[in-house]
Amino acid sequence: MAIFGYLEIFFFTFTFLLLCAVWGSNKRCRKSSVPTNWPLVGMLPWILQFSHRIHSAATQVMNECGGTFEFKGPWFCNMDMLVTSDPANIHYIFSRNFSNYPKGPEFRKIFQVFGDGIFNADFGLWELHRRTTLSVFSHATFHTSLGRAVWGKVETGLLPVLDSFLKQGVDVDLQDIFQRFTFDNICKLVLDYDPQSLSIDLPYIPCEKAFNDVIEALLYRHILPESVWKLQKWLGVGKERKLTEAWKAFDEFIYPHITFRDGEQNDDSKLLTSFRKAYQEKNKGSSRGLTVFLRDTALNLMFAGRDTTSSCLTWLFWLIATNPLTETKILEEMESKLQLKEDKNWRFFSAEESRTLLYLHGALCESLRLFPPVALEHKAPIEPDTLPSGNYLKPNTRVIVSFYSTGRMESVWGKDCLEFKPERWISPRGGMKHEPSYKFPAFNAGPRTCLGKEMAFAQMKMVAAAIIYHYNIQLVEGHPVIPSDSVILQAKHGLRVRLSRRNV
Numbered sequence: 001m002a003i004f005g006y007l008e009i010f011f012f013t014f015t016f017l018l019l020c021a022v023w024g025s026n027k028r029c030r031k032s033s034v035p036t037n038w039p040l041v042g043m044l045p046w047i048l049q050f051s052h053r054i055h056s057a058a059t060q061v062m063n064e065c066g067g068t069f070e071f072k073g074p075w076f077c078n079m080d081m082l083v084t085s086d087p088a089n090i091h092y093i094f095s096r097n098f099s100n101y102p103k104g105p106e107f108r109k110i111f112q113v114f115g116d117g118i119f120n121a122d123f124g125l126w127e128l129h130r131r132t133t134l135s136v137f138s139h140a141t142f143h144t145s146l147g148r149a150v151w152g153k154v155e156t157g158l159l160p161v162l163d164s165f166l167k168q169g170v171d172v173d174l175q176d177i178f179q180r181f182t183f184d185n186i187c188k189l190v191l192d193y194d195p196q197s198l199s200i201d202l203p204y205i206p207c208e209k210a211f212n213d214v215i216e217a218l219l220y221r222h223i224l225p226e227s228v229w230k231l232q233k234w235l236g237v238g239k240e241r242k243l244t245e246a247w248k249a250f251d252e253f254i255y256p257h258i259t260f261r262d263g264e265q266n267d268d269s270k271l272l273t274s275f276r277k278a279y280q281e282k283n284k285g286s287s288r289g290l291t292v293f294l295r296d297t298a299l300n301l302m303f304a305g306r307d308t309t310s311s312c313l314t315w316l317f318w319l320i321a322t323n324p325l326t327e328t329k330i331l332e333e334m335e336s337k338l339q340l341k342e343d344k345n346w347r348f349f350s351a352e353e354s355r356t357l358l359y360l361h362g363a364l365c366e367s368l369r370l371f372p373p374v375a376l377e378h379k380a381p382i383e384p385d386t387l388p389s390g391n392y393l394k395p396n397t398r399v400i401v402s403f404y405s406t407g408r409m410e411s412v413w414g415k416d417c418l419e420f421k422p423e424r425w426i427s428p429r430g431g432m433k434h435e436p437s438y439k440f441p442a443f444n445a446g447p448r449t450c451l452g453k454e455m456a457f458a459q460m461k462m463v464a465a466a467i468i469y470h471y472n473i474q475l476v477e478g479h480p481v482i483p484s485d486s487v488i489l490q491a492k493h494g495l496r497v498r499l500s501r502r503n504v
């Protein structure tokens with residue numbers, strides 16, 4: 001029989017079994033949420049059935065299986081993986097046996113658009129990125145310019161734009177506002193250029209919106225067989241087409257800004273200047289490939305700074321709006337710690353002062369626990385290994401760590417794990433309660449812990465405080481607020497709210 005004959009038989013059998021399995025799992029009233037492993041198609045039907053709410057479906061399975069679960073993909077598709085949210089495994093993979101768990105070649109394939117930037121890098125290249133980023137982030141002038149940039153954007157972008165919506169009496173998508181805010185901020189920090197996407201006319205900037213398309217496509221690359229997304233890419237259809245377009249938008253935006261002005265040659269507080277030096281040192285003075293390397297570096301940092309903070313702020317405001325008592329407590333804390341009542345006036349505060357806002361800090365941590373912006377991590381062991389949960393891993397097994405599920409496990413956070421309780425983070429003595437990163441992995445754990453954590457907390461407190469002080473926020477009735485199916489946990493349809501003035 002000709003090769004096409006075999007292929008056709010295989011294709012039709014596969015499709016037939018897949019349809020039967022999806023139909024079967026829809027029809028059967030099963031008590032267990034653990035997916036069935038069907039012949040040939042494995043657990044793919046379960047993914048197809050729940051792809052619209054994959055994070056919560058995985059959490060149900062994880063709760064039932066004690067935090068670790070072996071996923072079986074279709075035969076010959078290289079989709080088998082271990083999914084875990086168990087803090088003991090997280091501690092082991094991210095800290096205790098860190099050197100055996102790079103992100104691996106599969107990760108690089110999926111996140112190809114990020115090139116040789118820090119998120120894709122392992123070993124020596126990762127060390128170069130980490131060292132260089134850290135040296136800039138710890139520069140004194142970097143912190144001053146960060147504070148100035150955040151308050152400048154609040155004053156000239158955020159408040160005027162929100163005021164304009166208020167005057168028009170129309171509702172506003174807060175998520176879009178936060179994404180524009182963080183995009184402008186991170187562009188200024190990384191590229192020394194403010195694209196002013198947060199302006200009253202809300203201009204369309206392709207690169208700013210491109211991030212949203214990328215993070216959806218990247219989740220689909222995790223849950224579809226590689227051959228399927230590669231075929232989509234080749235045909236230029238579906239989420240892969242959007243990913244290709246987003247890639248183009250990134251390049252068109254970033255390349256023109258990778259330039260160096262006179263006098264910047266030795267300015268170590270500038271990110272790209274430091275990276276240029278580090279790259280040339282590593283390559284013995286050569287600049288070959290430098291521009292692409294700087295594009296990758298910039299894109300990774302823009303991604304790190306835009307999507308995470310804007311997502312956390314979005315969920316924070318949704319959680320506050322659905323738990324109004326917490327808003328009162330945040331306001332009271334601001335008024336007393338920042339002496340806003342005595343002065344009867346709004347004032348900007350420093351990153352140092354923002355540390356006194358403990359209840360607001362607890363509220364942000366709750367938002368990060370329930371909706372961690374980086375919802376999952378991806379690792380692959382070099383050597384065979386056995387996890388604390390007892391699961392054996394062959395080299396290169398794909399290990400997916402669901403941070404989303406860790407924050408919602410009763411065995412980790414107790415019976416009230418699904419409730420929004422900023423008090424959870426306040427110690428009996430009134431200070432902040434520390435939780436280990438393997439139990440609260442929103443900023444990752446171990447040597448790859450987020451480098452922007454402190455910066456993000458300061459920025460988020462400044463933005464949240466400015467909005468809460470100036471406006472009452474009401475959710476638009478009937479507007480669905482649910483998590484997106486993407487690697488960064490955004491609100492799928494945005495966060496539509498109506499504003500009214502609080503303190504005039």
Ligand code: HEM
Nearest residue numbers: 130304305308309312373374442443444448450451452456
């Ligand atoms: C709420 C805000 C934030 C959250 C939840 C967050 C979370 C994370 C997570 C989970 C990782 C690990 C990602 C991975 O390895 O795949 C990470 C890494 C990183 N983050 Fe953040 N991040 C936030 C804000 C920021 C900001 C504002 C910056 C500054 C630009 C930043 C810079 C970085 C960098 C450079 C890394 C790479 C660290 C490494 O691989 O060694 N992050 N972050």
